[in-house]
Amino acid sequence: MEGASHELEFCLAQVDDFEQVMSISVNIYNGLDYLPDRYHRWLKDPLRRVILAKKEGKVVALLSARIVDNSRTAIMEGLRVAPSERGKGIAGIIQQYVFALVKSQFPSLEVQRYTRQGGLNPDVFTKFRLICSQEVLDLHFVAEELQPMVDATIGHLKASKHEWEEPIQLAAGDVKRVFLDRQVVEEVLPGGIIIQDWIPYKPLEGNLEVLLKQNLTWMADSVVDPTVLSICSSPYKVPAGANNLCLNIDIFGKDFPRARNQFLSQLHKALSFLQGPTYCFIHLNKTIWSAMHSFCQTVFGLTSQKIIKGQCVLEAKL
Ligand SMILES: CC(C)(COP(=O)(O)OP(=O)(O)OC[C@H]1O[C@@H](n2cnc3c(N)ncnc32)[C@H](O)[C@@H]1OP(=O)(O)O)[C@@H](O)C(=O)NCCC(=O)NCCS
Incomplete structure (x- = not known):
């Protein structure tokens, strides 16, 4: 060709x-x-x-x-x-x-889709339809230093009883049931789309089958009536600095305590195999960005460098 x-x-x-x-x-x-x-x-x-x-x-x-x-x-x-x-x-x-x-x-x-950073020139919207946007919280930490803090924080939240409901790690069958549920698609997924590490998928069985072959961690607050869902990628090496890893966590839903608990559970699981300096990008609803950022600052002393100005899914006819 x-x-x-x-x-x-x-x-x-x-x-x-x-x-x-x-x-x-x-x-x-x-x-x-x-x-x-x-x-x-x-x-x-x-x-x-x-x-x-x-x-x-x-x-x-x-x-x-x-x-x-x-x-x-x-x-x-x-x-x-x-x-x-x-x-x-x-x-x-x-x-x-x-x-x-x-x-x-x-x-x-029929269509082409892009996921681009926010702060887009208005001209873009003459060619593309905005399907949805998420905010991005970037954290940079050394895995071994963060791990005891995450464990202690989960311990404190569990001890407070009303602050912690154990997030559920979804098995393949539950992933399909939860992510194809009409109410989830309409009320939880941004724009009715599953965004996994910047790739926007329609909630269709074929897409989930492809995603389930990847090494992802799927979580929900409930299998019966989910309001917050999350997907964590496996970490990958990036060119910045020596041995820097990058980890993406996509969170869907607007309930901050439940989103925070899933973020902590995803991080707890990832930290069991992460090593060294890590960039973690959490993609989440705009309405809970500030609360998540304050939480990370207060509890872990981590501040967002605002490396990425949001995430917009755009679509145009092909
Ligand atoms: C962004 C980049 C690819 C633009 O390349 P370029 O050849 O200088 O762009 P031009 O100004 O000549 O061409 C503009 C065209 O690219 C499109 N474009 C520009 N930035 C874009 C982006 N981030 N994603 C998709 N399309 C983009 C414009 O819409 C425009 O299309 P049109 O001609 O149909 O209107 C280039 O600056 C680059 O490689 N940057 C570093 C990597 C990067 O940021 N990539 C974006 C990935 S989202």
Whole structure:
């Protein structure tokens, strides 16, 4: 597969392109780029296309499309243009190329979705519909130092009796039952969407089957009548600093005490295998960001650096 536009050639990314892709990615996302960790896995995913734009044989841009929602939606991820080539419209050109490619290979595609940081230029909304937005709380800690504090905090909350209800870790069957429940979709999930580590999925059985194959921890406050749900990713290495890990926790629901308890339970579980400096991103409803931030400041002495200005899920027709 090849195509050309404005001296650009497009091709499917290969294993051997890794070094060049990394060289155009230096310092992006404040050193918290997920692509070094995912690149090789992305290439093996049959429902994903990773496209490179090359100029005179050199990689100048990358964009990936992941097909979800029973082949109705293409999620665009990983967009990046080489620093020396920015501001020339290459991001727009590679997007058009990838849209045409996936549409030709998956004719049932209807929409494309992006998850982008907040603080967007209003022009974006002339092209995209905003499906939902979440706030992001970023914490940076050393796992071994935080672990005893998390354990002690859970202990205090349990001792107070009325503050603690044990979050339930969901087994695969319960994940489907809870996340496909109509009331959960309408009242708990933001915009009726499951956002897992920046990827927005419709609550469909096929999507959950794909997600259940990943090493995720699913929790709820109740299986019968859930009001708060959460999903924790497995940690991955990021380029910032030596041995820095990144962990994402997506929390759905607006009840702060229950969201806090799930955050603590997710963290407690993750800290049993985390080591060293860790960036933890908690994606949660705007209405509980301040309460969660104050809690983390008061109890753990951790303050958000506001590295990410919110998370917006955008959709447009393909
Ligand atoms: C953001 C980035 C890809 C823009 O590349 P660029 O070639 O300089 O962008 P241009 O201004 O030439 O092209 C703008 C087009 O890209 C789109 N675009 C710009 N930023 C975007 C973003 N963050 N996500 C999706 N599309 C974006 C614009 O909507 C515009 O599309 P249009 O031509 O259809 O209107 C580039 O600055 C970059 O690589 N930054 C570092 C990585 C990064 O932040 N990626 C964003 C991932 S969400």
